[in-house]
Amino acid sequence: MSMIPSTALDSQLTSTWGPASLYPDGALVMSGYTSRLWSHDSQPQFWSKYQVWEWLQQVMDIHQIDASSIPFQNFDMDGHQLCSLNYHDFIRVAGSVGHILYNSIAELKSSGQYHVDIGQLELKPETDICPFPDVSYPPGEIYDPSIHSLAPDVSPTPSSPVLSPDFVPTDPRGTHLWEFIRDILLNPERNPGLIKWEDRTEGVFRFLKSEAVAQLWGKKKNNSSMTYEKLSRAMRYYYKREILERVDGRRLVYKFGRNARGWRETEK
DNA sequence: CTTGTCTTTCCTGCTT
DNA sequence: TAAGCAGGAAAGACAA
Structure with a gap:
C-alpha cells in the first residue's frame, strides 16, 4: 500500500x-x-x-x-x-x-x-455518461448483503509497531466494541480516516466516517445490517461502566474512561 | 439448561 | 430536515 x-x-x-x-x-x-x-x-x-x-x-x-x-x-x-x-x-x-x-x-x-x-x-x-448504456439491471435494484466481497478479507484488528509494548492485539472473536474502536485508533495505517484522535493524551476521539466504522464492525460480527445508530447505542452503554465518558455538545466525539485499557501511549 | 454479559434492535423524545 | 444523542425495553448471541 x-x-x-x-x-x-x-x-x-x-x-x-x-x-x-x-x-x-x-x-x-x-x-x-x-x-x-x-x-x-x-x-x-x-x-x-x-x-x-x-x-x-x-x-x-x-x-x-x-x-x-x-x-x-x-x-x-x-x-x-x-x-x-x-x-x-x-x-x-x-x-x-x-x-x-x-x-x-x-x-x-x-x-x-x-x-x-x-x-x-x-x-x-x-x-448518463456510462459507456455501457446497453447494460441493464433490475429497476430499483438495491445492494444485496449476501453478495460476497470482491476484495480480500481484511482484519480490523491488526498488529502494528505503534502499539504500546504491553499491548497485545486481542483475539478477533473476543474483541468487544470498545476494543475494536481502540484498535482502529491505534492502527491508523491499516484503518485510516475512520476515527481520529481529538486529544491523544486525554483519550478523546471522533468518528470521521461513522457509517463506515459501523459497516466494519458489522462485518466483524457478521452482521450486514449494522449501522452507526445501533453502534452508538452500544457505545452509550459504556458510559455507565466507565469504559467511555460523555463528551457533551460534540457530535461523534467520545472519550475513553477509567475502565478502558490499552489506549494510552504509555500504558501501565 | 441456566445465568450473566455484551450487544443488537427498536423506539420515543430531544438537540444540533 | 437530517443526523446524532439519550436511554428504556426487550431480544439475541454466546460463554461459563
Whole structure:
C-alpha cells in the first residue's frame, strides 16, 4: 500500500472533510469542495486503500446517499484494483449505487478530476455518461448483503509497531466494541480516516466516517445490517461502566474512561 | 439448561 | 430536515 503524505491527509481530514450538512449552501460549496478534495493524487490508479474509501465517502456525500447503503468493506482495495473493476463489478458489489460509482471513477480515470454537475445528480438515463448504456439491471435494484466481497478479507484488528509494548492485539472473536474502536485508533495505517484522535493524551476521539466504522464492525460480527445508530447505542452503554465518558455538545466525539485499557501511549 | 454479559434492535423524545 | 444523542425495553448471541 502506498503511503500518503500525512500533511495531505491531515488537511483532507481536518479542513476539507466533513458532512455536507456543514455547508447549508451545498450547491455553491460543492464545486470548490470537490476540486479541493481531488486536487492532488488525482489519478485513481495510484490511490491507496485509504483514498479509495475517501472517494467512496465523497461520492456518497455528494449524491446524498446514505453511506450505509453500500458495503464499504467490499471496496477494500487500492486504486489499481478499483480501476480494474468493470461496470458489472460495480453493480455487483454496490447495487444501483455502483452505477454512480462507476461513472465517477470512469470520469476520474479519463480526466483526473471528478466534476460534479448539479444537474447530473438526478442521474437521468438520457444524460448518463456510462459507456455501457446497453447494460441493464433490475429497476430499483438495491445492494444485496449476501453478495460476497470482491476484495480480500481484511482484519480490523491488526498488529502494528505503534502499539504500546504491553499491548497485545486481542483475539478477533473476543474483541468487544470498545476494543475494536481502540484498535482502529491505534492502527491508523491499516484503518485510516475512520476515527481520529481529538486529544491523544486525554483519550478523546471522533468518528470521521461513522457509517463506515459501523459497516466494519458489522462485518466483524457478521452482521450486514449494522449501522452507526445501533453502534452508538452500544457505545452509550459504556458510559455507565466507565469504559467511555460523555463528551457533551460534540457530535461523534467520545472519550475513553477509567475502565478502558490499552489506549494510552504509555500504558501501565 | 441456566445465568450473566455484551450487544443488537427498536423506539420515543430531544438537540444540533 | 437530517443526523446524532439519550436511554428504556426487550431480544439475541454466546460463554461459563
